[in-house]
Amino acid sequence: MNRLLFAASLLATFMLSAEPLKLNTRARTLSAVGGGKYEAVLRTVQWDPKKTAVIVCDMWDDHWCKGAAGRVGEMIPRMDEVLVGMRKQGVFIVHAPSTVTDFYKDTPQRKRALAAPFAKTPVPLETKTERWGTCWLYPDPDREPANPIDDTDMGCDCKVKCKIEPPWKRQIAGLSIGDNDAITDNGQELWNLLAARGITQILFLGVHTNMCVLGRPFAIRQLAKLGLNVVLVRDLTDTMYNSQMRPFVSHYAGTELVVQHIEKYWCPTITSTDLVGKPAFRFREDPRR
Numbered sequence: 001m002n003r004l005l006f007a008a009s010l011l012a013t014f015m016l017s018a019e020p021l022k023l024n025t026r027a028r029t030l031s032a033v034g035g036g037k038y039e040a041v042l043r044t045v046q047w048d049p050k051k052t053a054v055i056v057c058d059m060w061d062d063h064w065c066k067g068a069a070g071r072v073g074e075m076i077p078r079m080d081e082v083l084v085g086m087r088k089q090g091v092f093i094v095h096a097p098s099t100v101t102d103f104y105k106d107t108p109q110r111k112r113a114l115a116a117p118f119a120k121t122p123v124p125l126e127t128k129t130e131r132w133g134t135c136w137l138y139p140d141p142d143r144e145p146a147n148p149i150d151d152t153d154m155g156c157d158c159k160v161k162c163k164i165e166p167p168w169k170r171q172i173a174g175l176s177i178g179d180n181d182a183i184t185d186n187g188q189e190l191w192n193l194l195a196a197r198g199i200t201q202i203l204f205l206g207v208h209t210n211m212c213v214l215g216r217p218f219a220i221r222q223l224a225k226l227g228l229n230v231v232l233v234r235d236l237t238d239t240m241y242n243s244q245m246r247p248f249v250s251h252y253a254g255t256e257l258v259v260q261h262i263e264k265y266w267c268p269t270i271t272s273t274d275l276v277g278k279p280a281f282r283f284r285e286d287p288r289r
């Protein structure tokens, strides 16, 4: 290769790897101008892909709620497009299918998480409480009021109510797992992986906003408490919410309410538009247009 070509290819490589992720974030803060109400705050930020990870939360192969399983299926093509695109840009991908990581015990991606050198967290991880097979961070009364939707019935929104019998065995097969990805549902393992790579920024996606997206040991409450810079990809998530329960809005408006709760008390959100350059994903039955 002649010298000029070599220089040009070096430059191209450099430009490719140095291309920042441009994120249009939405948060909500109390506004004096707005009469003490929460108002959306929009910002554009640039993230170095090398310091960024995607965390894929509980995208299981099946769900006890048929409706929830159907919506996960609908999200898969767009979500995988995000994973493939981010992987190409050098973003680290962590798959976190809670309680079924053993399915992957012989894979390099699972072994990578187990082998990451121990790194001490800046604050202790929540390890005392457990729910649904992992450590759990319950709502933090110092930081957030009650959830804006009533999910005490577990949130099946089907006409004929589904029986609560967890059927999941693995992550859904439609999501690609790359050679350099990792698999864990453990907070310490996740921290070890991130620390080894100097990663401080998290793109969080998966299900469900009112449950695992907030409470799991690799999820938003814990990540925020660790001081990580986290954003939720708000069009690639769903909620366990029955529209026959308070506040009696559509399933999708229920998700939006939980998203706004997260934007007020935990972290900003983006849409996958920032990651794939296409209009935000919408569920087929979402009546909001």
Ligand SMILES: [Zn+2]
Pocket (backbone or CB within 6 Å): 064, 065, 066, 067, 068, 156, 157, 158, 160, 161, 162
């Ligand atoms: Zn159901």
